Amino acid sequence: MTVGHVIVVAGILFTIGMMGVLARRNILVVLLSVELMLNATALAFCGFSRLVGNFDGQIMVFFIIAVAAAEVAVGLAMVIALFRLRLTVNVDRVDLLKG
Amino acid sequence: MTIHLFSLAILLVPLAATIRLFFVDPKQTARIHGIAKLATFIPLVVSFLMWMGYDTSGEKYQFVTDIPWVESIGLGLRLGADGITIAMLLLTSLVMFTGVYVSGSITDRVKEHYILLLGLGTGVFGVFLSLDLFFFYFFYELAVIPMFLLIGVWGSRAAQYSKEYATTKLTLYLTAGAVFALVGLLALYFQAPEGARTFDIRKLEAMGVDTDFQRVWFPVIFLGFAAIIPMWPLHSWSPIGHAAAPSAVSMLHAGVLMKLGAYGVLRIGYGLMPAGADHWMGWVALLCVMNILYGGMVAMAQRDMKFIIGFSSSSHMGYVLLGLATLGVTGVSGAVFLMFAHGIMTALAFGLIGFFYDQTHTRVLDDLGGMIKQMPFIGTCFVIMAMASAGLPGFANFASELLVIVGSWNAEYTLAGTSITVRYLPTIAAVWGLVVTGVYLLRAVRDAWFGPPNPRWDGLKDAVTFKQKMPFVVLILVLTYTGCFPGRLLDTIESGVRNVMERVEAAGAVDAAEVSPESAPDDEGAAK
C-alpha cells in the first residue's frame, strides 16, 4: 500500500462528500457529507504524514476531529432550531439571505 | 529619532483638545468654546513662529520631526515644513482660529461640533506637515471624514438639495479621489526595489523615480488630488457642499480643504514625479480654463449667495491650477500665494454670509437688498471681500493672480500625446476671467447690500462686540497686509517652490533633450 492508494481513497471519499453536499437537499445529509469531506482530508493528512515521515500531518488530524466534533455540535443545534422554526430540513426552503 | 517641538505641537494641540473635549460636560458651553479657542490659538502662534524662524536659504525641510514606527517597512511619523508648508500652515491656523470665533451661533451639540472641527483641523495640519506617504494619506482621510458629519448634522438646506445629499456627495467624491491617490501612493512605495522601500518622502526624493513610471502614474495621483481641488469636471460636489455646510465648516472647507489637493499635487506630484508633471501639466492648463470661465459663468447665473461664492471658488482654483501648470517659479509661487489668499478670502466670505444667514434665514439675492443700512459693518466687510475676490490691488488675491498671469504668459503648454503646444490662450482666458469675476461679485454686492433699505430686515443686528468683529477684521488685515507687503511671505513661498521646481525644470530639460533628436527629422519631413 503506497501513499498513492491512500490519496486515491481520500479523493474518492472527498468527491462523494462533495457530491452529497451539492446534490442532496436534506440538511442532515448535507452535514453528513461535510463530515465525509473532513474525514477524507484527515485521511489524506495521514497519508502525507507517512510519506514525509513526521507527525505534523497526524497532529492536524486531531485538529480536524476536534473541529468536526464542534461543528456537529453547533450544526445539529442549528438544524434543530431551524426545524422548530420552519418545520423543514430542506436547504432550498431556507433562503432568508436572498438579495 | 528627531523631534522638533513646533511641528509636533501644531499637530498635537488640536488632537489633545479633541480628546480633552470628550471629557467635558456638554452643558458647559463656555468651557468648550474656551478650549476650542485655545486649541486654535496655539497653532496660530506656533505657525507664526515657524514662519519667523524659517530660513529661506536653509535646508529644504525644516522643523523636522522623525519618529520611526514600523521600521521594517520604512514607516514613521515624519513631519517637516518647507516654504509652501509654512504658507499653508499660516492659512489653516488663521482659518481655524477665526472659524471657531464665528461658530458662536451654534447651539446644538456644541461639544461634538468642536470635537469634529478640531479633528478635522488635526487632519489638515497633518497633511501639510507630513513627510511620510502613509501619514499623508492617513491625515488626508482624517480631514475628510469629520466633514461628512459636520455637514450632515449641523448643515442647512442648499437650494433644492438636502444637506444629507450634499454631504454624501462630498464624501463620496473625496473618498473616491483619495482612493486614486492611495493607489498612486502605494505604487510609489512599491516601485522602489525591495529593501529600499520607504514611505519617507525625503528618501524617495533622494532616490529618484523612474521616468516612465512617473509618466504612467502621475495622472493617477493628479486625478486623485484634482477631485478635491476641485478641477473641472470633478467639481460638482464643491458648491453644494459649501452651500450646505455651517459657516465655520464652509470656511475650513473652501479656505483650507480645497488647498489640500493642490498641495498634494505639489508635494507628491511635483516633488516625487517631476518628469510626470512636466509631461502632463499642459493638459491641465487647458482644463483650468474651464474652471475659470465656466465656473465664473455658472456663478453668474446663480441667485443663492453661497452658490455664487462656491462656484467662484472653483473659478479661482482654476487660477491655482493654471499657476501650477506653468511649471515656472513665478507661476507656481503665484499659485501657492493664491492658495493662501483665496483661502483667507473665501473664509471671510463664508463667515460673513453665515453671519447674516443666521438672522435672515435666506441667502437668495432676490430676497435680500439694502442690508448695508442695517448691517453697516458686515456690509462693508462684504464689499471689501468682493473687491479682494475681484482682484483689486492692495489685496493678496491681486498680487498672486498677477504672478500667475505673468508666469503663465511666458509658459508654453505642451499637450502630452500630441505635438500641439499652446501659448497665450490660457492666459487670455484667465485675464478675461477677471472681467467675469467682477460681473457676478458686483451684482451680488448690489443685490444684497445696496439699493433701497428693505423694511423686512429692520430687525437685523450688526456685528457690534469685539468678539463678533474680530474674525472679520483679522482676515481683512491679513489680506491687505500680505497684499501690500507680500515680500516676506512670498520669499518663504518662493524658497519652497524653487526647491520643487528645480527638479521639475531638470526633468523638463532632459525631456527636451530626448525629444529634440526625434522631432528634428519630423520637421524636415514636414518641410518636404
Add this chain to the structure above:
Amino acid sequence: MAVFLGWLTLLAPLGAAVALTISPSLRNSSRGPKVAIASVLVSFFTALIFLIGGESIEYISRWSWMDLSTSDGDGLLIELGILVDPLSKMMLLVVGGVGSAIFIYALGYMKGDKSIGRFYAKFALFVFSMLGIVFATNFLMIFIFWELVGASSYLLIGYYYEKPSACEAAKKAFLTNRVADFGFLLGILMIYDLAGSFDFEAIEAAVVGNNLTSTNPAQLAFASFLIFLGAAGKSAQIPFHVWLPDAMEGPTPVSALMHAATMVAAGVYMVIRVFFCFGGVGSIDWGWAPEVIANTGAVTAFLAATIAMVQRDIKKVLAYSTLSQLGYMVMALGVGAYGVAMFHLTTHAFFKGLLFLCAGSVIHGCHHEQDMFQMGGLRKKMPTTFWTFTVGMLALTGIPPLAGFFSKDLVLDALHVRHFGGLQFVATVTAGLTALYMGRSWFLTFFGKYRGHAEVHESPKVMTFPLIYLAICSVLIGAVGYFGGFQEYMGDRAGRDIGVLHINASLAITSVFVALVGYGIAYLFFVKKPELADRAKARFSFVHRLLDNRYYIDDFYLWLVGSVQQSAAQFCRFIEERIVVRGMVGGTVAGTRFAADRTRRLQTGRVVFYAYLFLAGVTLAVCAMVLA
C-alpha cells in the same frame, strides 16, 4: 529730501483715507474732512516745489514690491516707485491744484450729509490712486493704481447706495473699465514679452535700442493698440464711453475731480507716459495703431458733442462735453502731439473742473434740481456762479485769450501739420457744436425766467471761493502755458514728438468764428425764438430720437449684457445642472444602482447555489495553477 517728499505726497491721502475709515470718532467729527483736505494740499504744494525746483528735482525712486528674481537677475521683479519728471510734475499740479479746490468746495456741497466722513475717506483714496498713476515707474504699477482708481470710482459713483440708479452706474463704470483693462493687461504682457521688462526706462531702451520698431513692428503695433484700449476705457473713448455719463450719479465734486479733471485724463496721461510704444505718424511708419487712436478721438469728440446738444441734465451736458474734449486730446495723441495733448489736458482740467463746480453750485442752489428746463434766470440770484460759469464756458469754447483757446488751437494745428485734413474738419465742426451746446445750457440756466419752484440761493463762500480760484486759473493758464514754454518744458520725446507748435492765425480765426456761430445759433434757438428749437425738433425728429437715445449704443450694450451674456450664463448653468450634475453624476449613480440590482440576484440565499459557485471557483483556480 525730494525723494521723501515724493513718497509723502503719494502716501498722505492714503493715510487720510485709512484714518477716516478705521476711526469712527475722526470720521464723524468735523476734523475728518480737514484731514483729507490737508492730505491733498500736500500734493499741491509738492507740485509747486517740484516745478520751482526744475531739473534739479528729477529722480526715480524704487521699492521692490514682489521679488522672485534670483541673485543673477533672472526672474520676475515687480517694483513700485516714484518717477518725477516734467510730465509727472505737471500732472501732479493738475491733481493737486484742481483737487485741493474741489476738496474744499465739497465741504460746502456735502454739508449736512450724515456720512461726510465716509465720502472724504473714499475721495482721499481716489487721490492716492490717481497719484499712483502719476508717479508710476512701470507698467504694472500703473496697472495696479489703474485698478484702484476704478475701484474708488466705483465706490464714489455708488456713494448714494440707496439709489438703484447709482448702484447700477457704479457697476457699469467698474465693469466697462474691467473690459478695457482686459486689453490693457494683455498689452502690458505683450510689451513684457517684447521688451523683457515692465519698467518704462527699460522698455524705452528696448524699443529704441533694440529697434523693436523694425524687428517686431506687427507685435509692437498690436501691443500698443491693446494698451490704448486701457486708455480708451479710463478716458471713456468710443466704444467704452458709456459709463461716463452715467457716472454723474455720484456727488458733483466727484464728477468734477474724477469724471472731468483727473481720472478720465489718466488714459491720456498714460499714453503720453508710454509714448515710445506708440511713436508718431510721419517719423517712422509705426503701423496702424496711432491712426486708430486719432480716428477714435475724432469720432468720440464729434458724437459726444452731438449728444450733448439734446441733454436736459446740466451735469450730463458737461459729461458729454468732457467726452468730446477727451476726444481732442486723443486726436492729439494719435498724431504724436504729446505735449499738446498734455497742454489741453491741463487747461481742460481747470476749466472743466470749474464748470462742474458751477453746475454743482447751481444744483445746490436749486435744491438738487438738475434739469435745466426747471432752471432759468439764475444770473441775478447766483451772480458769482454765473460769472465763473461764463468764464469756464468761454474757456471751453476756445474764445481768446482764455485757456481753451490756446490748447484747442494747438490740437487743430497739430492735425493740420500732420495733414489730417478730415480730422481737422471734424475737430473744427465740433468746436462749433461745443459753443452751441454750452451756449444752450448757459442761456437755459442763467437767462430767461425762473421755471422751477424751490427757493434759489447763492452758494456759501466755501463753495464760491474755489470757483473764483479756478476761474482765475482758467483765464490765465492757457496764455501762461503757451508763452511760458509749456511745450518746450514737456520735452521733445526723443525726436518722436511733433515739436513745438505755434498758433496758426488762419486756423485760430476759423475756429473762433465757428464757435461764435455756435453761440449765435444757441442764442437764436433758446433766447430769441424758442419755438424754432421745437420746430427743428419736429422737423428732424429722427435725428433727435437718435441723439436722445445716444445712438442706441447703450441699448446695444444692455442687450449684450442682458441677453447674450446672461443667456450664456444660463446655458452654463443648464449644462452644470442638467449635464454635469444630473447627467454625469446622476449617470454614475444610475449605473451603480443598475449594477447593484443585477449583482444582487446572484445572492440567492440558497446554500447549494453558493456551494456550486464555490466549486466552480476552486476548479478555475486549480486549472489556472495547472496551466501556469
